[in-house]
Amino acid sequence: MNTSVFFLALRRVRVPLIVLIVIYAVSTLGLTLIPGIDAHGQPTPPMGFFHAFYFVSYTASTIGFGEIPNAFSDAQRMWVTVCIFLSVIGWSYSIISLLGLVQDKGFQQVLMSGRFRRRVRHLGEPFYIVCGCGETGMLIARALDREGIRVVALERDDARVQELELEDFNADILVMCADAAQPLNLLMAGLKHRSCRGVLAITDDDAANLSVAIASRLINPGLMVVARVANPSIERNMMSFGTHYVVNHFEKFADYLAQAIQSPSWFRLVDLLTGLPGQEVSERHDPPVGDWVVCGYGLFGQAVVRNLDRHGVSLTVIAPELHLPVSVRHIVGHGMEAEPLRQAGIESAVGIVAGSDNDTNNLSIAMTAKEINSELFVVVRQNRVANEVLFDAYDADFTMVPSRIVARECMALITSPLLPRFLRHIRAWVDESAATLASQLEELCGHRVPLVWSVRLNASEAPAVHRLLMIAQARVALGILRRDPADRQRSLPLLPLLLVRDGRDQEMPGDDTVLHAGDDLLFAGTRAARFAQNLTLDNQNALDYVVTGDDAQGLLWRCLSPRKRPADGVTRQAG
Amino acid sequence: MLSSYAVANRAASSPALETVPMNLEKVVFGFFIVLAATLNFGFFIGNIDNPVHHHIYELFAAIVVNLIATVLKFGDRTQIGAVHLSTSLVADLQLVAAACVWAIAVHVTGEGMSPDVTTSVVSLSGGALFANVVSVVLLIVETVMLRR
Numbered sequence: 001m002n003t004s005v006f007f008l009a010l011r012r013v014r015v016p017l018i019v020l021i022v023i024y025a026v027s028t029l030g031l032t033l034i035p036g037i038d039a040h041g042q043p044t045p046p047m048g049f050f051h052a053f054y055f056v057s058y059t060a061s062t063i064g065f066g067e068i069p070n071a072f073s074d075a076q077r078m079w080v081t082v083c084i085f086l087s088v089i090g091w092s093y094s095i096i097s098l099l100g101l102v103q104d105k106g107f108q109q110v111l112m113s114g115r116f117r118r119r120v121r122h123l124g125e126p127f128y129i130v131c132g133c134g135e136t137g138m139l140i141a142r143a144l145d146r147e148g149i150r151v152v153a154l155e156r157d158d159a160r161v162q163e164l165e166l167e168d169f170n171a172d173i174l175v176m177c178a179d180a181a182q183p184l185n186l187l188m189a190g191l192k193h194r195s196c197r198g199v200l201a202i203t204d205d206d207a208a209n210l211s212v213a214i215a216s217r218l219i220n221p222g223l224m225v226v227a228r229v230a231n232p233s234i235e236r237n238m239m240s241f242g243t244h245y246v247v248n249h250f251e252k253f254a255d256y257l258a259q260a261i262q263s264p265s266w267f268r269l270v271d272l273l274t275g276l277p278g279q280e281v282s283e284r285h286d287p288p289v290g291d292w293v294v295c296g297y298g299l300f301g302q303a304v305v306r307n308l309d310r311h312g313v314s315l316t317v318i319a320p321e322l323h324l325p326v327s328v329r330h331i332v333g334h335g336m337e338a339e340p341l342r343q344a345g346i347e348s349a350v351g352i353v354a355g356s357d358n359d360t361n362n363l364s365i366a367m368t369a370k371e372i373n374s375e376l377f378v379v380v381r382q383n384r385v386a387n388e389v390l391f392d393a394y395d396a397d398f399t400m401v402p403s404r405i406v407a408r409e410c411m412a413l414i415t416s417p418l419l420p421r422f423l424r425h426i427r428a429w430v431d432e433s434a435a436t437l438a439s440q441l442e443e444l445c446g447h448r449v450p451l452v453w454s455v456r457l458n459a460s461e462a463p464a465v466h467r468l469l470m471i472a473q474a475r476v477a478l479g480i481l482r483r484d485p486a487d488r489q490r491s492l493p494l495l496p497l498l499l500v501r502d503g504r505d506q507e508m509p510g511d512d513t514v515l516h517a518g519d520d521l522l523f524a525g526t527r528a529a530r531f532a533q534n535l536t537l538d539n540q541n542a543l544d545y546v547v548t549g550d551d552a553q554g555l556l557w558r559c560l561s562p563r564k565r566p567a568d569g570v571t572r573q574a575g
Numbered sequence: 576m577l578s579s580y581a582v583a584n585r586a587a588s589s590p591a592l593e594t595v596p597m598n599l600e601k602v603v604f605g606f607f608i609v610l611a612a613t614l615n616f617g618f619f620i621g622n623i624d625n626p627v628h629h630h631i632y633e634l635f636a637a638i639v640v641n642l643i644a645t646v647l648k649f650g651d652r653t654q655i656g657a658v659h660l661s662t663s664l665v666a667d668l669q670l671v672a673a674a675c676v677w678a679i680a681v682h683v684t685g686e687g688m689s690p691d692v693t694t695s696v697v698s699l700s701g702g703a704l705f706a707n708v709v710s711v712v713l714l715i716v717e718t719v720m721l722r723r
Contacts, residue, residue, distance in 0.1 A: 012650075013649070050681065
């Protein structure tokens with residue numbers, strides 16, 4: 001791309017350069033033909049080429065040393081006047097065409113994409129490509145940035161790109177105004193870069209996401225691909241060619257809602273584990289069991305009906321469409337009006353879902369319904385983050401914000417790939433055990449959303465522990481990883497959730513579980529706990545201290561002090 | 576020209592357009608390349624150490640035309656365009672070196688156009704002539720390729 005900028009510039013300066021050369025040549029030539037005059041008024045032969053060129057050089061560049069070497073004759077002065085005007089015109093023309101080139105939109109585009117490509121190429125640390133930096137993309141970019149993961153973003157809208165560039169990020173976010181659906185732009189964003197970890201296709205256009213997903217699968221099959229989708233048929237299409245994760249926010253929310261009605265504690269736990277870490281835990285709202293009313297039968301309405309139906313919740317749909325599947329109890333009308341709501345039995349219902357694609361209508365539905373039945377549990381769908389103020393003021397029991405849901409899912413997938421696995425397991429749990437775990441976590445993290453992270457016991461992620469396991473052949477218990485490396489008597493505010501070994505999962509592993517090299521572990525806890533644990537995993541001395549209680553010693557002291565006894569939690573194997 | 580090469584090539588390959596239409600850009604391009612070579616040759620020809628045979632105005636004209644020919648070759652990304660540009664740059668370098676030798680001999684050291692100086696100026700321009708001949712050959716090759 002650099003060379004193309006260079007050649008483009010060269011082609012544009014062709015005419016100005018030729019004009020300059022001609023002007024210089026004509027001026028010099030003229031001066032070598034016109035006779036001069038000496039101090040006594042006698043004519044002298046004309047200047048040589050050397051002096052003529054010297055004179056033209058300093059005159060044309062407006063330095064103007066004067067008439068050197070001798071005072072000029074009148075004929076020479078006449079010619080020099082012509083030369084001065086010619087050269088001024090020539091230089092102005094050249095400078096104007098250069099400025100025009102710099103301001104040219106196409107040229108700037110080429111320049112920008114060249115710089116973007118270069119910066120992406122020089123990225124040394126792992127990064128994710130975020131396609132589409134709308135509300136969702138912004139949330140994800142910010143969250144990734146907080147985690148210390150670099151982001152390369154593609155966004156079609158020029159105004160959004162400029163907004164992004166003004167945002168305050170820890171590390172520079174590389175953003176480019178380009179259509180992510182074009183494979184070439186994806187390549188430019190580093191699709192084949194060795195540090196690229198994954199592609200997040202989260203534009204609000206299903207078709208664009210589909211083409212990003214296909215392009216990524218074809219060009220770099222090793223990458224993790226997460227795609228956002230709203231339409232079930234496109235979702236099936238994506239799954240068919242092996243997109244790793246498809247986030248359908250409508251389906252996801254509907255599923256959570258249905259699960260929450262069935263098993264409130266389960267939902268509480270999921271909410272804790274997938275929330276944005278560090279935020280205040282939201283107040284508990286358990287959706288009640290009973291009759292529900294759903295307003296709107298778009299993609300979201302259909303997903304809600306499908307999921308609630310599956311859990312045997314009886315419901316009535318209010319939608320302006322005349323023909324709905326016969327299995328759905330259906331009132332034709334708009335939920336903003338009281339009459340259809342009454343027909344749908346709002347007085348006896350326990351909850352309402354305001355799920356149209358218009359925020360104002362949704363709020364109107366919710367308020368009208370609440371007027372009629374003040375006991376209602378209200379779920380509203382918020383389409384635009386910009387309307388947050390309104391929804392905050394209304395304060396529904398549940399607010400469904402698509403961009404939040406997608407952002408949370410994506411973050412969970414990136415920062416803790418084991419989490420979806422764990423969430424699948426706890427679906428089978430009884431409500432009480434989920435409740436216990438949820439309250440334990442809340443207690444540990446001081447009523448804030450815990451951080452969830454994965455650890456793999458290998459040489460790169462946990463060098464100290466890996467060494468101890470592989471070289472010293474020691475038996476290390478899981479409890480070691482829960483001790484504070486500053487004071488080994490204290491345990492860190494974290495909980496092990498899942499242990500994966502050779503494809504077999506162990507939920508909630510106990511402290512005495514023996515660790516093996518290559519184990520995958522999932523933890524939840526505070527950010528501080530994670531850093532402390534990281535120290536134990538990385539640092540030989542910290543690990544020694546946690547294991548034995550001895551502080552780090554130099555070589556000399558190690559020789560002088562008596563041999564260490566094997567400490568609790570670790571036993572060295574004979575031989 | 577070099578950009579029009581692709582266009583002309585496409586036209587030649589389509590059966591409906593048998594002849595390539597004359598192109599003013601090509602005329603100018605060819606004109607300057609050939610003129611650069613002829614002027615250079617005019618300066619070069621003659622006894623190598625006889626300043627009378629090598630007029631300095633001819634050297635001046637050769638330098639100016641060569642510079643213009645170089646600029647005309649800017650911005651072509653094809654292989655043949657790159658070679659064109661490099662031959663022109665070589666010719667420029669040689670001719671400017673010749674002019675420098677002349678300027679130093681005549682104006683700085685005051686030696687004047689002695690047979691020694693004349694010989695070195697003319698031989699430098701001879702090198703440039705060779706580069707210019709390569710340029711002309713390339714031009715001919717390109718033309719022949721197009722007409723095929």
